[in-house]
Amino acid sequence: MGRVSDLENRGNCSPPPYPPLFPAGVAIAGFLLFVACNRIPPDPTQPPAAEPETPVPTLTLLGAMTGEQQRKLELALEPFVEETGIRVIYQGTHAFTTLLPVRYEAGKLPDIAIFPQPGLMADYAGRGQLVPLDKIIDRAQLAAAYPPNWLELGGVNGKIYGIWYRASVKSLVWYDPQAFRDAGYTVPATWDELQQLSRQIIDDGNVPWCLGMESGDATGWVGTDWIEDIILRTSGPEIYDRWVKHDIPFTHPAVRDAFETFGNIALDPKSVVGGTLGVLAIPFDRSPDGLFTDPPQCYLHRQASFISNYFPEGVVLGEDADIFPLPPIDEEFGLPILVGGDVVSMFRDTPEARKLMRYLASPTPHQIWAELGGYLSPHQGVSPDTYPDEVTRKQAEILSEADAIRFDASDMMPGVVGTGTFWNGITDYVEGEDLDTVLEQIDRSWPESSR
Known part of the structure; x- marks a missing residue:
């Protein structure tokens, strides 16, 4: 083994200064000499080759929120991105209701969509395009997070397909x-x-x-x-x-x-x-x-x-x-x-999408946006004191004191x-x-x- 080391450390391709003792030694020495003589030396003027990057887990999120609303949504998603390392590509458009069917026909549906209309969500659930959330999020957790009427609005034929992220008092x-x-x-x-x-x-x-x-x-x-x-x-x-x-x-x-x-x-x-x-x-x-x-x-x-x-x-x-x-x-x-609202549903059943749906069902993203203002959450885990201004707290009061509540027809x-x-x-x-x-x-x- 000492002779092999001597050969590898030589700076030229001269034959070894010792006679091989056995035929096997001839073969080994010749192979090592070939490797040494054909090795391409590193170019000192070039930086060392970068290690191959590990792909970043990514998911796509389609919604109708743009401008300031999009900015606040992205701020609410920051803890999720930091904790999981998952990159969320949000695609906001005012043309949500016309763009989604186009992407459906083209076979390019997002991983998750934030529907501004539960009727449209129900259309896709009826086609079998949406993933039932019952097997992803425990029903007891959902019942603790949302009042029964909101859970009902996110359901189709007895299964829950959507969780509510934002509510709007329209009247x-x-x-x-x-x-x-x-x-x-x-x-x-x-x-x-x-x-x-x-x-x-x-x-x-x-x-x-x-x-x-x-x-x-x-x-x-x-x-x-x-x-x-x-x-x-x-x-x-x-x-x-x-x-x-x-x-x-x-x-x-x-x-x-x-x-x-x-x-x-x-x-x-x-x-x-x-x-x-x-x-x-x-x-x-x-x-x-x-x-x-x-x-x-x-x-x-x-x-x-x-x-x-x-x-x-x-x-x-x-x-x-x-x-x-x-x-x-x-x-x-x-x-x-x-009232109106935005309901989140999952098109693609991936580990990344499951994690985001569970996060959106937790109080954290709701509380973050509530503190930023211009937002009302249907999540029962958000205290009225979270809202930063009297006008938003007044909206919550109007909602709680209404003689009847109906969702946008x-x-x-x-x-x-x-x-x-x-x-x-x-x-x-x-x-x-x-x-x-x-x-x-x-x-x-x-x-x-x-x-």
Whole structure:
């Protein structure tokens, strides 16, 4: 073995200075000499070769949150990324409802999706595309995290396919309290008082409502929210539930009356900024800006809790912006509250996706976003004291004191209706289409299998 070491350490390819003793020694010495003479010496001018990198575990997350909401979502995911080392690629788009079917047809579904409509989630669950969460997260854990009605909203045919990450109180009217004080206006408690306030604002030469429906491929949802809120207040939860299930058609008087009540505002050029053209052209996320101009371009804005994420920089909740619930119309039904939310579902059953779903079902990401503001969680593990401002705590109070709570109807209906013909129909109505024609077209689009 000493002779082998001597050979390997030689700096030239000369024959060894000793005669081999055995034929086997000849073979070994010759082989080692060949290796030594054909070894390529390292290039001193080049850095040493890098060790091959271990692939980083990655998953894709598709959602409708963009801008400031996306930033807060990513902050809420940071502890998960740091703890697991899993890279989360979030893909945010306003065109979620149209992009997801395209990716489905192309076979490029994300690992996980954050659905803004449980009806759309139910469509994919019905196709067998979603992974039941019962085998991933213990039912007892889910029951401890969410009230029964939220668990029910995430279920299809007795199985849970979605967990709720964000809730929105939709039945809110935003206003600038200082602008109200300067103009001598008071917060209305009834629909009659709201109408009186609107007439007073118009008589003062001002415009009551900020209202913008433009939302790209999702244009129309702002208007359908109005219809749903009005039906709850004029016809009550029972009729509302029957309408959501299509037990009563879109041509029913309750639905027609709600469209006309909305039209009394949206189609009145004195009631909305920019008139009807403004309603159609102003992006929903820019429509509240008029509350905060000097002088105000408008004094009232009906929109869900999340809209504060889009307020102009410098607007302070509680000082520059406050809320009151959209008032009741028929006293028989008290004060019902319309809610929405984002539900998370899993398309691909991977270890990475399972870990993220379990994390999203825990209080941690909910608490992080709650502390950042502009967010309301349905998770029972989030204390009201977590919210950083009085306005958000007031939203939680409105939700807890509601006489009835119903989920956004368009989000519960089959996707072809709720996020299709209903959205399109309310837009057509504002554009001037005959109301009866609009309602008949929406009703005819209801899938036969869901009738």
